[in-house]
Amino acid sequence: MTAHGGPEPQDRIPHRPATPELGDDRMPVIRPDGVIEQPPPVSGEVARRQQASPPSPSVPPETSLTAVLGDCRREGLWRVARTTRVYSVMGDVVLDLRQAVFDDDLVQIYAYTMMGDVKVIVPPGFEVHLRGFSLLGDLKHKDHSETGTPVERPRTVVITCSGVMGDVKVKTLDVGQVEPKWWKRRKG
Known part of the structure; x- marks a missing residue:
């Protein structure tokens, strides 16, 4: 109801109080003659906020990856969350951290496997628990790096595992290095 006792105008958003910075929240209205009435202009403060640059994309503090009867792979340039939960049920998950972007120096990975495998690939110099x-x-944790040159800012990766008939393997490889095949690893 308005002050004069009549119904609320149709161009007002129902059940929403007017705010000082947005005026009276008027929406555009099309009159019966086809003319569109525009809402009042936005105040200067709101206009400045709308023109501000959008915030940089950030990763949530926790993410999860799931592989059920299939494979899941994260590699290349990607942002690593502080905590990552990995679920593998008769599937394989590969997390390649060699070119990943880190927001924190400590990353926690929780791996849950059931007849599946989880492989985490880290660059040289990372501390792995x-x-x-x-x-x-x-x-297992094996170092296959050829140069052993650590990255400029090493991180700590804590991997906590729970599994039934599944493997969790951590490999240390240089950026761009391909993991040696099983028959080549047996020779050397």
Whole structure:
């Protein structure tokens, strides 16, 4: 109801109080003769906020990746969350952190496997803590880097595992290096 006792005007958003910075929240109205009435101009403060640059994209503090009867792979340039949960049910998950962008110096990865594998690839110089258990599975960390040149800002990666008949493997490889095939690893 308006002050004179009549119904609220049709161009007002119902059940929304007027705010001082937005005026009375008027929406454009098309009159019966086809003319469009525009709402009052936006105040200077609101216009300045609308012209401000949008915030930089940020990664949420926690993300998850799931592979069920298939594969999931994150590689190349991507932003790593502070906490990542990985679920692998009869599938494989690969997290390649060699070219990833980090917001924090400490990254936690929780890997849950059931008849699936999780592989985390880190560059040389990263401190890796692998802990947890896998019933009828393996938890391994191997350094395959050829140069051993650490990245300019090493990070700490804590991987906590829980699994049944699944493997969690951490590989240290140089950027661009391909993991040696199993028959080449056996020779050397």
